[in-house]
Structures are given as structure tokens and as C-alpha cells.
Amino acid sequence: MIQNLVSLDLIKIDMNTTRPHLIAPSMLAADFAHIQHDVELVNASQADWFHIDIMDGLFVPNISFGFPVMKAIHQYANKPLDVHLMIENPDRYLAEFKAAGASVITVHYEACTHLHRTIAAIKELGCLAGVALNPHTPVHLLKDIIADLDMVLIMSVNPGFGGQTFIENTYTKIRDLRMLSKGVNDDLLLEIDGGVSLSNAAGLLEAGADVLVAGSFVFNSANPTETIQALKAVDINVHTL
Numbered sequence: 001m002i003q004n005l006v007s008l009d010l011i012k013i014d015m016n017t018t019r020p021h022l023i024a025p026s027m028l029a030a031d032f033a034h035i036q037h038d039v040e041l042v043n044a045s046q047a048d049w050f051h052i053d054i055m056d057g058l059f060v061p062n063i064s065f066g067f068p069v070m071k072a073i074h075q076y077a078n079k080p081l082d083v084h085l086m087i088e089n090p091d092r093y094l095a096e097f098k099a100a101g102a103s104v105i106t107v108h109y110e111a112c113t114h115l116h117r118t119i120a121a122i123k124e125l126g127c128l129a130g131v132a133l134n135p136h137t138p139v140h141l142l143k144d145i146i147a148d149l150d151m152v153l154i155m156s157v158n159p160g161f162g163g164q165t166f167i168e169n170t171y172t173k174i175r176d177l178r179m180l181s182k183g184v185n186d187d188l189l190l191e192i193d194g195g196v197s198l199s200n201a202a203g204l205l206e207a208g209a210d211v212l213v214a215g216s217f218v219f220n221s222a223n224p225t226e227t228i229q230a231l232k233a234v235d236i237n238v239h240t241l
């Protein structure tokens with residue numbers, strides 16, 4: 001186990017200087033028959049986080065994987081696990097996801113009746129706390145919780161499947177979120193998930209994104225290591241609001 005290498009120090013970035021963006025390959029698109037190989041590929045790459053998609057067949061019309069697979073990834077991973085819970089009533093499982101290796105836990109706005117309580121519970125576990133928004137959910141609904149969040153994940157596809165087409169309205173949502181968080185939570189990380197590729201990465205970063213999730217674009221490419229490198233090298237130094 002090399003989990004001791006993984007700490008929240010690896011996650012917090014200094015938002016007062018430049019805003020280097022993070023790359024989080026989605027392991028949903030990895031080869032589950034050779035998961036150790038793909039974890040070690042990400043370890044050796046310029047990726048920052050492992051994005052872990054958990055689907056329950058209720059909140060989304062698909063089932064991905066659960067704790068045994070996540071623990072197997074964690075066993076070999078030397079970078080933080082960024083866990084995206086596409087599940088109903090996530091409060092039931094937060095402690096178990098922490099125990100399985102989560103450093104960041106993101107729940108869906110649409111799946112939480114008592115979101116403030118859920119966010120507090122994630123933070124009490126020592127994880128960074130994120131909220132994900134489906135494509136139809138307006139950013140302004142986060143107004144009264146945004147000061148308490150470490151991250152907002154904007155879904156740029158409908159959650160449930162990898163390999164879908166990017167939704168263009170995402171750019172507007174990123175800018176809206178940056179306006180909403182300005183002066184209230186300037187450290188807020190903004191993650192974009194779904195259909196991310198080299199064709200939209202620069203635009204997303206320019207609009208104000210900090211973390212780019214990429215699944216099929218990375219793992220279906222001829223050379224995933226070079227693809228991660230290319231996403232990391234997309235050149236944008238400052239966010240213009």
C-alpha cells in the first residue's frame with residue numbers, strides 16, 4: 001500500500017498565484033481486466049487525480065463499480081482519488097468511501113435533500129467536499145452553500161456513461177459559477193466532467209475551470225500518457241472573469 005503518499009497537501013493548490021489546472025483521468029474508461037496496469041500508467045503520467053465514477057443504477061441509468069474495485073485502484077494509486085458519487089442518498093456510504101481511499105468526495109445536488117449536512121459530513125471525514133450539477137441544474141441554486149464547498153463539478157454530459165458528446169452550455173455555467181463564487185469563495189475548485197478533449201480544454205480553462213476530467217479521450221487514445229501530457233500542457237495562465 002502506498003496510500004501514505006496521498007495527502008490533501010497534494011490537492012490544495014495556491015489559488016492566489018497562478019491557477020495551474022489539474023487533470024483527472026476517469027477510471028471508468030480504464031481496462032478493468034488490467035486495472036493495475038492502468039493505475040500505474042496514471043501514476044507515471046502528469047495526471048493529478050484519479051477520477052472514480054460510482055453509479056448505483058438509480059440516480060443514473062447505469063451501474064459502474066463499487067468498493068472492491070475502488071480499493072483495488074487505491075492499493076496501487078499514488079495520487080488522490082477524486083470520487084464522484086452518482087448515487088441516491090450518498091450519506092449512507094460516505095465513511096465507507098473514505099475508508100476505501102477517497103480524498104475528494106463529490107455528491108450530486110439533485111441527490112441530496114440535506115446538502116449542507118452532507119457537505120459537513122464529508123469535511124468531518126477529512127475529505128474535500130464537492131457538489132455536482134447535472135446539465136439542467138442552474139448554478140445559482142448553489143448560492144447559499146457555495147461558501148462551504150471545496151469544489152463544484154459541472155456535468156458537461158448527462159451523468160451515467162462515458163464517451164458522450166460535450167454540452168456547449170457548459171461554458172456559460174462555468175462563467176456563472178465564477179461570478180457566483182467571486183469574493184465569497186475564491187479558492188473554490190471548478191471541475192468539468194464529460195466529453196472533455198483537446199478540442200475544448202483551452203476554452204474550458206479560459207472560462208474558469210480548474211480540474212478537467214477525461215475518460216474515453218485518455219484511455220481510448222493511442223498513447224494515454226501523451227494524451228494526459230497534452231491536456232496538462234494546455235496553456236492558460238490566468239482566468240479572466
Ligand code: DX5
Nearest residue numbers: 026159160162163195215216
Ligand atoms: C459520466 C462520468 C464521467 C465519465 C467521463 O457520468 O461522470 O466521469 O467517466 O467520461 P468521458 O470523458 O468519456 O466523457
Ligand code: ZN
Nearest residue numbers: 053084193213
Ligand atoms: Zn465523473
